[in-house]
Amino acid sequence: CQTGEVAADPQLYDQSYLSPVTIGNSELMLDFDTGSADLWCFSTESPAVQSAGHGLYNPSTGTELDGAFWDITYGDQSAASGNVFADKVVVGGVTATKQAIEAATSVSYEFTEDVASDGLLGLAFSSINTILPQPQTTFFDTVRNTLAKAVFTVDLKKGAAGSYTFGYIDSSKYSGAITYVPVNTANGFWQFTADGYSGGGNNASTGRGGVAIADTGTSLLYLPASVAKGYYSGVQGASFDFRQGGYTLPCSATPPDFNVAIGGKTFTVPGSYINYAPLRAGSSTCFGGIQADSGIGFSIFGDVFLKAVYAIFDDSGSSPKLGFAAQ
Numbered sequence: 001c002q003t004g005e006v007a008a009d010p011q012l013y014d015q016s017y018l019s020p021v022t023i024g025n026s027e028l029m030l031d032f033d034t035g036s037a038d039l040w041c042f043s044t045e046s047p048a049v050q051s052a053g054h055g056l057y058n059p060s061t062g063t064e065l066d067g068a069f070w071d072i073t074y075g076d077q078s079a080a081s082g083n084v085f086a087d088k089v090v091v092g093g094v095t096a097t098k099q100a101i102e103a104a105t106s107v108s109y110e111f112t113e114d115v116a117s118d119g120l121l122g123l124a125f126s127s128i129n130t131i132l133p134q135p136q137t138t139f140f141d142t143v144r145n146t147l148a149k150a151v152f153t154v155d156l157k158k159g160a161a162g163s164y165t166f167g168y169i170d171s172s173k174y175s176g177a178i179t180y181v182p183v184n185t186a187n188g189f190w191q192f193t194a195d196g197y198s199g200g201g202n203n204a205s206t207g208r209g210g211v212a213i214a215d216t217g218t219s220l221l222y223l224p225a226s227v228a229k230g231y232y233s234g235v236q237g238a239s240f241d242f243r244q245g246g247y248t249l250p251c252s253a254t255p256p257d258f259n260v261a262i263g264g265k266t267f268t269v270p271g272s273y274i275n276y277a278p279l280r281a282g283s284s285t286c287f288g289g290i291q292a293d294s295g296i297g298f299s300i301f302g303d304v305f306l307k308a309v310y311a312i313f314d315d316s317g318s319s320p321k322l323g324f325a326a327q
């Protein structure tokens with residue numbers, strides 16, 4: 001029965017978190033993403049102009065999955081594609097002897113420029129893996145029957161290293177009780193229902209909650225437009241900036257805390273997490289950590305929310321569930 005833990009290292013402004021993964025005989029830094037289901041990495045097959053500065057997977061240690069290819073586009077329209085090998089993957093001591101490794105033969109500029117990241121490790125449901133003609137399993141699905149308990153946990157932190165555990169829940173990482181809610185896997189995400197929101201200009205609870213996904217690969221907290229608007233109506237100097245494509249606020253502001261009701265429990269995002277980052281280096285205007293989820297179809301509980309809680313992604317029972325606890 002395997003268990004393991006791996007660090008989650010924050011990148012600038014907590015834009016993403018990277019974890020060390022051994023693939024074949026390379027150690028790469030991957031962005032663990034509960035909002036997608038492909039494990040892909042830069043490789044010796046990637047064009048040098050796209051892979052300069054990145055760690056590379058060398059497929060010579062793997063076995064090619066003949067005729068298999070993959071092509072993924074993320075929420076921000078960044079993309080990558082390539083072919084597939086089976087190879088050994090080790091995450092925090094947990095070993096998958098034959099994991100589908102998606103070697104990139106092409107990536108969009110966002111990935112080329114993100115030189116700290118050597119690829120992504122998807123932790124959503126394997127139903128949305130993009131490998132054709134036959135989708136393959138995520139790392140978690142590959143190892144889940146060898147784990148002491150079919151769970152992984154997420155403990156992200158603001159401006160500090162957090163961790164992912166596989167196969168166990170670490171009671172030292174949270175306080176109080178864990179609140180569990182059911183997960184709807186129809187879209188392949190860790191999708192749940194939030195009961196309601198309050199905080200900022202939303203002084204009265206805005207009651208209605210809505211459908212949301214827990215997404216470690218998204219930096220911010222995307223909420224119904226009415227909730228985002230209500231929140232910033234209580235923040236001096238905040239406004240919706242069409243040029244920036246979202247709400248901005250003075251970097252000098254200490255915004256009010258934001259509360260989310262889930263499973264009858266209230267979880268608080270400290271206001272400081274919502275003063276996210278300067279628009280560009282040296283700017284005194286910052287981009288807000290809460291933004292509207294307009295056009296997405298559901299809310300996205302990204303890192304701004306996840307770094308305020310301890311999150312349990314549990315597929316050990318008859319149906320998957322999400323647990324949240326105060327950190």
Ligand SMILES: Cc1ccc(-c2noc([C@H]3C[C@@H](O)CN3)n2)cc1F
Pocket residue numbers: 016031033034035036073074075076078110111114117120215216217218
């Ligand atoms: C350069 C770059 C761009 C995007 C992403 C990215 N990773 O996860 C996600 C979110 C959105 C949804 O697609 C699934 N989870 N986005 C990572 C990158 F390193």
